[in-house]
Amino acid sequence: MTGLRARKKQATRDALMAAALQLAMERGLDNVRVEDIAEAAGVSPRTFSNYFSSKWEALAARHVDRTRHSAQVLRDRPPGEPLWEAVTRAMLAPWQSAERTTQPPAPEVRAALRLLTSAPAMEGESLRVLFSADAELAAAVAERTGTDHERDLYPQLVATAVITATQTAVRHWLLVEPAVPLLPLIEEAMRQLATGLPDPLATRLSDPTAQGEPQ
């Protein structure tokens, strides 16, 4: 599927997403109209609607892409690998692009992203698209664990827990000062999920030698 048509479509989609992000970080999404995004991407406003049903969706589309990516990675992990190891690798994958791991984002980028992602409308849209993509992740989990996504709660529980935990880690990463690297946060979130989110208070009480603070 690498015809000119498909490539142009992808390019348009990318251009719209990039324009939306750029403009939103510059002026705040409330001060950006669909028309502005379309213009910046060099297409008509009507074409914008063909790709995204709102400007929030255009921004949140990155989440969809990342979730799809994770699902693909999960399917590709060796079948014998323990589930939670595979899941952790899968959720890390979309964030392991070179730029992001080698250097933290500039403070002003952080600030802009923080503003953007904390807007209620934006959070909502992010969650919506995340969950529209979670079926794919759930299917991969079902396949790997021999469960049935029609009859069993299990794959859905894992998929949604994993997605929101990752989201929580990312949000934490944007908020916390001073800046910390993202990947360990995601790993930690997965580890906590996989161990049943044990009450750190109870753990400390029953095992006074424990040193590790919950992160």
Added chain:
Amino acid sequence: MTGLRARKKQATRDALMAAALQLAMERGLDNVRVEDIAEAAGVSPRTFSNYFSSKWEALAARHVDRTRHSAQVLRDRPPGEPLWEAVTRAMLAPWQSAERTTQPPAPEVRAALRLLTSAPAMEGESLRVLFSADAELAAAVAERTGTDHERDLYPQLVATAVITATQTAVRHWLLVEPAVPLLPLIEEAMRQLATGLPDPLATRLSDPTAQGEPQ
């Protein structure tokens, strides 16, 4: 806070929520305008906007109320109680009203709700409001576990995992045929979360005597 003013406000809010649900179940939310809801509730369209910023929000408001309720219950559980027991009780509470536990909803209500809740716009709005209310739950978790919701991932992880797991259980309950009672589904979801969502395949392999199927 039981002045006439406050009571009227609550009544208006309830009326709008009820009207929205009623009309949406009758004709589908796409065929209901804000104007219709306002009329059915006996207020002006402009007043609708004072309460809710969209018709989806009016429907999803039940989720907010339930989450608030759960947070309150969690705060009220005895301090010595293990976290996951308290959390489970808290999440069950809003669903334990008399009608719902004694008899399952009529098939046509189930069908209507299924349609309603599966609309993407509706799912998105549900998630948005659920997560705008999750701070309260996270705060209750932080208090109970001696963690800091600014510095630690933990309370956010628990709150979002618990909320989405409950949501998954509810969705499952609406979808599965034949109808099953809701409360055990929620309990099971919490139990799985608290035990780290163990891979049922691995469990079965390493312990061939195990009989329980993951639900």
Added chain:
DNA sequence: GAGAAAATTTGCCTAGTCAGCAAAAATCTA
């Protein structure tokens, strides 16, 4: 209770969004 203060409802209004339709343009197939 009467009148002042505060909160709520309402109508009016503007800017903006969303998607159906059909014509035009671009791309693919053979």
Added chain:
DNA sequence: TAGATTTTTGCTGACTAGGCAAATTTTCTC
């Protein structure tokens, strides 16, 4: 290159979101 398919686009109409100020209702103070 001709014809089929897909995508883009302009036009349009129904609907929405929320600012503002006037009118109404409730609460507060004496």
